[in-house]
Amino acid sequence: MPTIRVPEKGKPKSAQNNRKLTKSLKRKRDEDELAKLEKAVQEFDPANKKLFADLPLTRQTAAALDKSHFKELTDIQRKAIPLALKGRDVLGAAKTGSGKTLAFLTPVLENLYRKQWTDMDGVGALVISPTRELATQIFEVLRKIGREHTFSAGLVIGGKKLQDEQAALHRMNIVVCTPGRLLQHMDQTVGLNFENLQMLVLDEADRILDMGFKATLDAIISNLPRERQTLLFSATQTKSVSDLARLSLKEPEYVSVHETATSATPVKLEQFYMVVPLDQKLDTLYSFLRNHLTSKIMVFLSSCKQVRYIYETFRQLHIGIPLLHLHGKQKQTARTDITAKFLQSKNSCLFATDVVARGLDFPEVDWVVQLDAPEDTDTYIHRVGRTARFEKTGRALLFLCPSEEKGMTARLESKKVPIVRVNAKAAKKKDIKIQLQNLCFKDPELKYLAQKAFISYVRSISIQKDRDTFSITEYPLEEFASSLGLVAAPRIKGMKTVDVEKIKERKNLPRALKSLETAPESDDSGAEDKKKVRTKHDKMVERQNQGVLADHYRKLAKEDEAEDDDADFLQVKRRGYSDSEGSDDEDKEEKKGPKKIVLGGKEIIVDSKKREQLLMSKKKLAAAGPRGTKLRFDDDGEAHAMYELEDESKFAAAGPAAEQRQKFVEKETEKVKIADVDDRDLARQKKKEKKERRKQLEREAALAEASGDDDGEDDGGAEQGIQLHGKFEMPKWDNDSESEAEVREEPERPNKKRRKETKVIEAEDVPENLEDLEALAAGLLG
Numbered sequence: 001m002p003t004i005r006v007p008e009k010g011k012p013k014s015a016q017n018n019r020k021l022t023k024s025l026k027r028k029r030d031e032d033e034l035a036k037l038e039k040a041v042q043e044f045d046p047a048n049k050k051l052f053a054d055l056p057l058t059r060q061t062a063a064a065l066d067k068s069h070f071k072e073l074t075d076i077q078r079k080a081i082p083l084a085l086k087g088r089d090v091l092g093a094a095k096t097g098s099g100k101t102l103a104f105l106t107p108v109l110e111n112l113y114r115k116q117w118t119d120m121d122g123v124g125a126l127v128i129s130p131t132r133e134l135a136t137q138i139f140e141v142l143r144k145i146g147r148e149h150t151f152s153a154g155l156v157i158g159g160k161k162l163q164d165e166q167a168a169l170h171r172m173n174i175v176v177c178t179p180g181r182l183l184q185h186m187d188q189t190v191g192l193n194f195e196n197l198q199m200l201v202l203d204e205a206d207r208i209l210d211m212g213f214k215a216t217l218d219a220i221i222s223n224l225p226r227e228r229q230t231l232l233f234s235a236t237q238t239k240s241v242s243d244l245a246r247l248s249l250k251e252p253e254y255v256s257v258h259e260t261a262t263s264a265t266p267v268k269l270e271q272f273y274m275v276v277p278l279d280q281k282l283d284t285l286y287s288f289l290r291n292h293l294t295s296k297i298m299v300f301l302s303s304c305k306q307v308r309y310i311y312e313t314f315r316q317l318h319i320g321i322p323l324l325h326l327h328g329k330q331k332q333t334a335r336t337d338i339t340a341k342f343l344q345s346k347n348s349c350l351f352a353t354d355v356v357a358r359g360l361d362f363p364e365v366d367w368v369v370q371l372d373a374p375e376d377t378d379t380y381i382h383r384v385g386r387t388a389r390f391e392k393t394g395r396a397l398l399f400l401c402p403s404e405e406k407g408m409t410a411r412l413e414s415k416k417v418p419i420v421r422v423n424a425k426a427a428k429k430k431d432i433k434i435q436l437q438n439l440c441f442k443d444p445e446l447k448y449l450a451q452k453a454f455i456s457y458v459r460s461i462s463i464q465k466d467r468d469t470f471s472i473t474e475y476p477l478e479e480f481a482s483s484l485g486l487v488a489a490p491r492i493k494g495m496k497t498v499d500v501e502k503i504k505e506r507k508n509l510p511r512a513l514k515s516l517e518t519a520p521e522s523d524d525s526g527a528e529d530k531k532k533v534r535t536k537h538d539k540m541v542e543r544q545n546q547g548v549l550a551d552h553y554r555k556l557a558k559e560d561e562a563e564d565d566d567a568d569f570l571q572v573k574r575r576g577y578s579d580s581e582g583s584d585d586e587d588k589e590e591k592k593g594p595k596k597i598v599l600g601g602k603e604i605i606v607d608s609k610k611r612e613q614l615l616m617s618k619k620k621l622a623a624a625g626p627r628g629t630k631l632r633f634d635d636d637g638e639a640h641a642m643y644e645l646e647d648e649s650k651f652a653a654a655g656p657a658a659e660q661r662q663k664f665v666e667k668e669t670e671k672v673k674i675a676d677v678d679d680r681d682l683a684r685q686k687k688k689e690k691k692e693r694r695k696q697l698e699r700e701a702a703l704a705e706a707s708g709d710d711d712g713e714d715d716g717g718a719e720q721g722i723q724l725h726g727k728f729e730m731p732k733w734d735n736d737s738e739s740e741a742e743v744r745e746e747p748e749r750p751n752k753k754r755r756k757e758t759k760v761i762e763a764e765d766v767p768e769n770l771e772d773l774e775a776l777a778a779g780l781l782g
């Protein structure tokens with residue numbers, strides 16, 4: 001049967017034919033262009049090519065690069081882009097600030113375009129970065145140079161609702177992400193698959209490949225096709241064969257443009273170090289900032305707690321330069337906000353952890369100060385790389401404690417880092433110890449923060465890999481505590497040798513997946529596991545099917561994680577299980593070993609009083625005992641099994657089975673009807689009682705209010721009590737009314753739970769009378 005073609009509405013047949021012809025001509029022209037471009041790429045010879053315009057690029061990419069004022073190629077771009085365009089796997093290494101981002105983003109756009117990638121093809125390229133800030137920055141560059149293309153690209157970094165990203169992910173062609181969030185989507189986003197993936201890019205590859213991200217990255221890789229192009233970039237590139245084997249690279253090209261250079265850091269970067277005793281570091285930093293009020297400065301510290309403490313205290317000392325702080329425990333909105341502020345600022349000081357050590361391209365940073373020594377030379381190189389970017393000048397200052405000097409300088413020298421020693425001018429140094437002690441005295445929260453900062457610092461030293469350079473016994477800890485404004489060093493117990501890599505690995509693993517990581521893999525490990533005390537919470541987070549892991553449980557895991565931060569291997573001595581703080585009892589308890597309870601034949605270690613109570617509860621005991629059988633008693637008090645079969649002869653005598661069934665159904669229906677009426681009556685009665693009870697309560701409350709009688713014992717009262725306590729307490733000791741208001745505005749102020757904790761610690765210390773005050777003042781002066 002011949003097919004009848006209906007002409008398009010309102011258009012003559014000839015016009016349609018013309019359109020079709022134009023379309024097919026256009027398609028033909030596009031195909032020809034693509035073929036020509038492909039040929040140019042394959043035959044491209046990078047020798048003597050200096051400009052982006054010399055590269056075989058699509059009109060779209062070339063135009064966007066031009067509009068963004070990228071004309072000349074940097075060394076790494078000149079060498080890496082042509083290879084990546086040809087589809088080769090590339091290991092790119094070049095100094096910080098030398099333009100590696102464009103070296104991998106340009107081929108991503110080009111290769112997908114040449115493969116005629118469309119929305120229907122799904123995710124074609126994945127760009128993974130170790131931090132959210134860096135991922136955001138990469139995404140911004142992608143938007144700039146990809147603006148003429150029609151690809152859809154997305155930023156997947158967490159910090160907002162998973163559901164918001166889930167819907168969009170299915171439509172994305174290029175995904176820029178952090179490892180944890182990506183894995184979370186792989187685990188929880190239904191229907192998301194990467195089977196079409198063409199390109200995988202790891203920026204700061206050595207960081208993503210190190211132990212910290214190992215489990216996460218391995219899980220990600222197992223979800224990706226083996227047939228793909230892989231690009232790895234970093235200023236401190238890995239050459240480890242085992243790392244590369246994990247990524248199944250195919251004959252990778254190692255492009256290292258600065259390998260033969262005399263220094264591993266940018267040429268225009270001036271690097272200094274200063275030997276400063278630990279207890280004088282804050283004085284020296286304060287003096288340094290006072291002398292550089294018009295500069296843009298980044299100060300690196302080894303932990304979030306230190307960042308917070310220095311930021312809070314220095315803010316109250318009114319140095320005269322805008323202060324900012326950034327660390328991984330802030331909310332994402334705060335992190336984004338602070339990053340944007342520092343990007344735009346002309347002169348300010350950003351206190352930060354290593355969350356901003358890599359990749360971030362803050363313009364015009366004058367100084368990078370490392371108040372705490374970096375964990376290794378690679379971290380040093382990345383930190384100082386935040387200044388002197390892309391042929392600009394910059395300066396870096398490293399603070400070293402006397403015991404760190406020899407080891408650290410030797411390591412830097414061996415890595416080709418040119419650094420010279422300088423001394424602080426004595427006349428310009430200012431002692432701020434008394435001021436800090438005053439601040440801590442006035443503000444219990446600040447004192448608490450100082451204690452945490454102290455512990456975190458000691459912890460950071462104790463986990464350093466290079467034990468010769470960082471030996472904890474070499475640090476004057478009492479003096480350090482005093483320099484933080486503390487009357488005495490917080491007592492630390494349980495310091496033990498720790499596996500640094502294990503800690504890093506755990507720290508970086510997405511919370512929800514930590515349980516998977518620790519779940520027993522073999523019978524042996526299972527046996528080992530049995531020895532541990534496993535709480536209900538442990539079991540919840542250890543569920544294999546993470547897709548059904550409720551948010552609530554994940555939050556619990558997260559809280560534990562946050563708490564464990566210090567407790568992993570260091571602890572402030574606090575009230576022991578025996579309720580006798582630091583007393584002999586506690587020591588005895590430790591010597592005796594932990595308490596054990598036998599339940600259901602199993603020996604369970606009890607680590608807290610609460611847990612003991614829980615375990616001893618009737619329910620637990622019943623659950624642990626042998627399981628009984630459920631019985632049913634008849635009218636004569638005879639016990640029967642729940643389900644008993646009737647004697648067969650009796651059953652046959654009672655009539656045909658169908659009739660019996662019918663009778664049974666009718667009888668049971670009647671029973672249900674009666675029960676239903678009874679139930680309704682009961683429900684009505686209960687509702688009435690409830691209503692009356694509520695009315696009675698309302699009447700009582702009204703009466704109480706009228707007579708001003710409020711004992712404040714309702715649920716809200718307890719919480720309010722803490723707030724009120726804070727309100728009354730703070731102004732009493734606070735001469736500077738502004739400071740409290742400022743403190744309260746901070747996004748990551750201690751939460752209610754923390755405030756409670758703070759008050760508990762501080763309650764003993766708050767002077768109650770003149771004598772107390774004098775004693776405290778004498779202590780401070782002493």
Ligand SMILES: Nc1ncnc2c1ncn2[C@@H]1O[C@H](COP(=O)(O)OP(=O)(O)OP(=O)(O)O)[C@@H](O)[C@H]1O
Pocket residue numbers: 069070071072073074077094095096097098099100101102234235358359360361385389390
């Ligand atoms: N060809 C170019 N022409 C001009 N500027 C460029 C060029 N390539 C990169 N830049 C600029 O150089 C700066 C550093 O680039 P980029 O952030 O890519 O460096 P990087 O090598 O990735 O540094 P890091 O190792 O710290 O991550 C950016 O501001 C970028 O805009």
